[in-house]
Amino acid sequence: MERVDVLVVGAGLGGLSASMFLAIEGVRVLTVERHPGTALHPRASGQTPRTMELYRFAGIDHEVLGVSKRASQGLRITVSSSLQGPVFHRIVEDLGEFDLSPATAAPWGMAGQDVVEPILLERARKAGADVRFSTELVSFEQDDDGVTAVVRSGGEETTVRASYLVAADGGRSRIREALGVPTTGPGAIAHSIGVVFDADLGDHLERDVTDLYYLQNQEFTGALTNTDTPGRYVFAVDLHPERGESRDDFPQERLVRLIRIATDLPGLQPEIRWTGAWEMAARIAERFSVGRVFLVGDAAKVTPPTGGMGGNTAVGDGHDIAWKIAAVVRGDAGPGLLDSYEAERKPIAEMVVGTSLHNAKERMFPDLDLSGAPEPVDQVALTLGFRYRSGAVLADDDDRLENPVEPSGRPGFRAPHLPTATGSTWDFLGHGWVLFGTAGWREPAEAVRAETGIALAYRERGTDFDDPGDVFGLGDGGASLVRPDGIVAWRAGEVADPAGTLWDVLARVLSR
Ligand SMILES: Cc1cc2nc3c(=O)[nH]c(=O)nc-3n(C[C@H](O)[C@H](O)[C@H](O)COP(=O)(O)OP(=O)(O)OC[C@H]3O[C@@H](n4cnc5c(N)ncnc54)[C@H](O)[C@@H]3O)c2cc1C
CATH class of the missing domain: 3.30.9.10 (D-Amino Acid Oxidase, subunit A, domain 2)
Known part of the structure; x- marks a missing residue:
């Protein structure tokens, strides 16, 4: 029997992202894919700046930008009768319309899935992931301590024991079916x-x-x-x-x-x-996890491609479950952290599917009946102004979206992107936790890191970054704790007992 921390089934964008980020975090991961290689069809063309932020964490953003052979990252979307025939309308004239540079250091990407998957694969393998093609999951069962799976390659069956199973097996997910999770x-x-x-x-x-x-x-x-x-x-x-x-x-x-x-x-x-x-199709799994099994990408939700969000959210799912499983495997977090996966990713899936359905009606199927479908949301807000609500963020109000160009720094939203002497506050993110603080927070941050072993970096206002408009919301003596995915977990403008507060906050958001 082979033993790993995580078994990932499927090596599409969802599975490869999960594998890559898990391996980078030092988790032992085995990925099985029944096809002999990565995708041949360039279907999910285009990376949102959010996806590029995640690729930047993995150090592959430049490579992804480089494989697109088009001279620019421009985009034009037209509805017409034919290439030369009457144009009914232009939906996007130029990506400049979606200039998000005030909100992020990451650009849009335009590379196709066929050229991106090999980059993810190479990075995952370099970080230590064992990715096996022409290998399929045959069956699995879970108990309180882990998952036992049978995989088949070349007619030979192997039993794999893993602490967790990531089901990135696509829209027709057999794993989701076997778990009895219905879709809506x-x-x-x-x-x-x-x-x-x-x-x-x-x-x-x-x-x-x-x-x-x-x-x-x-x-x-x-x-x-x-x-x-x-x-x-x-x-x-x-x-x-x-x-x-x-x-x-x-x-x-x-x-x-x-x-x-x-x-x-x-x-x-x-x-x-x-x-x-x-x-x-448009369908969402009623649950994104059952016990030790987590549904990622199209296995969790299938969205119409009108909006270009299916592949992007598959990458987002993969990163989300990866950093959380890694934190639990390392012992930084309690298993309760994993409950935040569904709590955070399912609302995003719902907004993506609702918005893409409205796009499909506008662009392709004017007769599509959308009664009962959620209202569309602003795509820019959905891309960078989304908010997570779960046990892994300590938020105190209910807003779900904000304009990312005017970030509020509130828990659940992406951390503000502010210029620094060498680049952006986002250069500090993506490699563990970061405490952005004011004078008096260095010592507590260092003490917590030393005692827990949690990768917690400290960045001080006035030394590492400037924030004249107090976008982070640190007030005179406060701090903001940012998670490994760049999302603010907690912040306060004034704190009486920094050390005690930091211990308490980390214990809560990490379910320790
Ligand atoms: C025509 C088209 C255009 C699209 N355009 C866009 C776009 O512009 N932007 C965008 O973001 N998204 C787009 N998408 C969506 C995007 O392609 C998908 O959302 C994305 O590929 C989902 O990735 P995934 O890893 O979840 O699933 P998949 O890519 O479907 O991967 C699942 C993998 O699991 C494997 N598998 C299944 N069962 C087993 C098993 N038992 N054992 C081993 N392996 C197994 C499969 O072989 C497959 O490789 C488009 C999709 C289509 C079809």
């Missing part, structure tokens, strides 16, 4: 055939930016976009099972004809490299 939400809202093809489209799509077209015409509803590989494109066309259509109704000749209509190039000879059927 409208379910499938459309079916489509995806095609990756090579062709010379000349200047029909902008080369230097991500140029995404949602297409609505007499023949089909679909989408077309460029990729990180010059001359390679992704085309999707809707399939209608309710009209008796199946994948077999889309042979190569028909797909070529539809691509010619989409591009207005009747003589085009596209070379089709990949096709696959895909269900656009």
Whole structure:
């Protein structure tokens, strides 16, 4: 029997992120993926600045920016009948509209999933993760102390004993099914055939930016976009099972004809490299964890791709569960910390799915019935102005979102990004806990670190950073405790007993 701290099932964006961040934290992690390698389809193109902040923690942000072969990180989203046909409206003209540089040191990324996954894989392996392809989870059971799983590779079965199981096994998660966790939400809202093809489209799509077209015409509803590989494109066309259509109704000749209509190039000879059927769906697991098993990424929620949040939130889930499991495995935190995973990530999933559904109606399916669906929220606020509420933050009011360009420094929100002599306050984050304090907090912080062994760094106002507007909310004698994910756990403007308070706060947010 093999023994590890964590078994991760699935090596998509969710599973690879969890593996990478766990390994970086020194956790023994085994990841199994039934496919022979990483994704071939560039489906989740685009990294939000939040995802780039997390990639920065892992030291792979520059590499991710570098693999996008487009000349800029620009984005244009158009709804039209075809590439040259009437434009119904432009949803995004330029990513400059979403300039979040006042809120974060991390830029937008535009790289596709096919080129990002190998970077995550390499970093995870470098940090010590054991990632095995062509290996699938066959069965698992859990008890009070851990999870026992059977994995199969090349016809050979191995038993693995782990303290925790991370289920990153995608939208059709067998693990979620085996746990008996139901999902809610409208379910499938459309079916489509995806095609990756090579062709010379000349200047029909902008080369230097991500140029995404949602297409609505007499023949089909679909989408077309460029990729990180010059001359390679992704085309999707809707399939209608309710009209008796199946994948077999889309042979190569028909797909070529539809691509010619989409591009207005009747003589085009596209070379089709990949096709696959895909269900656009919206569903959320009722629970994100059962005992020692945690659902991550599409296993926890499936969102329509309209909004580009599925892959990004898979990475967010992976990071969240990784730092928390690492804290428990190391003994920094009690197992109660793990309850905050669902408490924090499920509301994000709900906002992402609700907002993406409204985007889908606006961009592709005007007849989509959204009665009962949550109202959309501002995508910029959702990206960087989200708030966590759980036992791992000591918040005292109920706001759920804020404008990240005007951060409040309140617990549950991302820590403020303020310029420092060498860069940003965010340069201090992502490698353990950080106490941003005023005079009198250095000693308590050092004492706690020495006695608990918890990686707690101390940064003093006036020495390490300036905060003339008191955005951190430290007042005259206060402090702000920031978690390894850059989220403020607690703050106070004035404290009578810094040492006692810090002990108490850490005990509470870490369920010690
Ligand atoms: C057409 C399309 C466009 C999209 N566009 C965007 C976008 O622009 N931005 C964005 O953020 N997201 C986008 N998404 C969504 C994004 O691709 C997914 O949300 C993301 O890939 C989810 O990652 P995951 O790791 O949770 O799941 P997956 O990538 O589905 O990975 C799950 C993995 O688990 C493996 N697995 C399953 N069962 C087992 C088993 N028993 N044993 C071993 N391995 C197993 C599977 O083989 C698979 O590799 C898009 C999706 C599609 C389809």
